[in-house]
Amino acid sequence: MKDKKVLPAKPEKHVIGRRELVALPELEIEEIEAKIDTGAYTSAIHCSDIHEETTADGKKVICVELLDPSHPQYNHKKLRFAEFVFRDIKSSFGEVQQRYVIRTTIELFGEVIEAEFSLSDRSDMKYPVLIGRKLLKGRFIVDVSRKNVSQKFKIKQKQKHTNL
Template identity: 35%
Template structure:
C-alpha cells in the first residue's frame, strides 16, 4: 500500500501484522503485545485501580497494570497526565467513560504520539489494542501475519506487558 507524499509522489508504507510488539517509552514499558485493530477507532491499554486526581494544578491519572499476560500476581503502578475522558463502546457494545492519556508509542523504528484509553482488559487476549487512528498513514496492515516489527527477543525485556 502506498500514500501520497506532499510532493505528489507515492510513499510506500511499512507493513505490520495483526499483532505486534510495541514500546511505550514514556510509561517505561519496554514491550507490550498489541492487537492491531482497524475496526476500533481508539487505542486502549489494560489498566485497573484507575484514579483521576488533581496534583499541582494538573489532572493526573494513576493506574496499575499487570505486566505479564494471564498473570495478575505482579503489578506495576504508573501515572500520567489526564488528556481527556471519553465515552467508548466496550466489546459488549455498552458505552463506558474512560480516561485518556497521550503518550509515545514505538514500532518498527517509528515513534509518534497516540491517545490511549485506560480500561480493564483482563478478559481480553491482549493488554493493548492499537486502533486505526494510531496507525492511519503510518502503516499498512497484513491481517495474515504477525510480529513483522520483531517479537521473539521482546519477550525477554524487563518490563514486558
C-alpha cells in the same frame, strides 16, 4: 507547456501484522504484545486500579497500575497522568463507556509515534494493548496473515548494523 506541480512524496506505509510486539517507551515497557484492530477507533492499554486523585495544589490526576498482577510484565508501578481527557469510547461489545484517554509514545518499526490510548481494564481480553484505526491511518497496512512484522524488522535492522 505549463509547469507541472511536483507533489511531495507520500511516506511509505509499513505492512503490519494482526499482532505485534510493541514498546511503550514513556511507560518503560520494552516489549508487549498488541492486537491490531481495524474495528477499533482508539487504541487502548490495560490498566488496573484506575482512579482520579486531587493533588495538594487542587489539580486532578489519574492514577493507574499498568497491567495487573497476573501479567508477566506487571511491575507494581503506579503511574500518574496530569494530562488526560475523559471521553466516550465504544467497547468491543458496542457499549459506550467513559474512559480516561492519555497521550504517550509507542514504538513500531524503529519509529516512535505519539498517540492517544484509552485506559481500561482489559483483564478479560487476550492482549493488553490494542492498536486502533486512529494510530494506523496513513502509517500502516494490515496483513492479517502475518504477525510480529515490526519485531522481525527490528531484528533485521540490528543485524544489518552489526554486520557493517
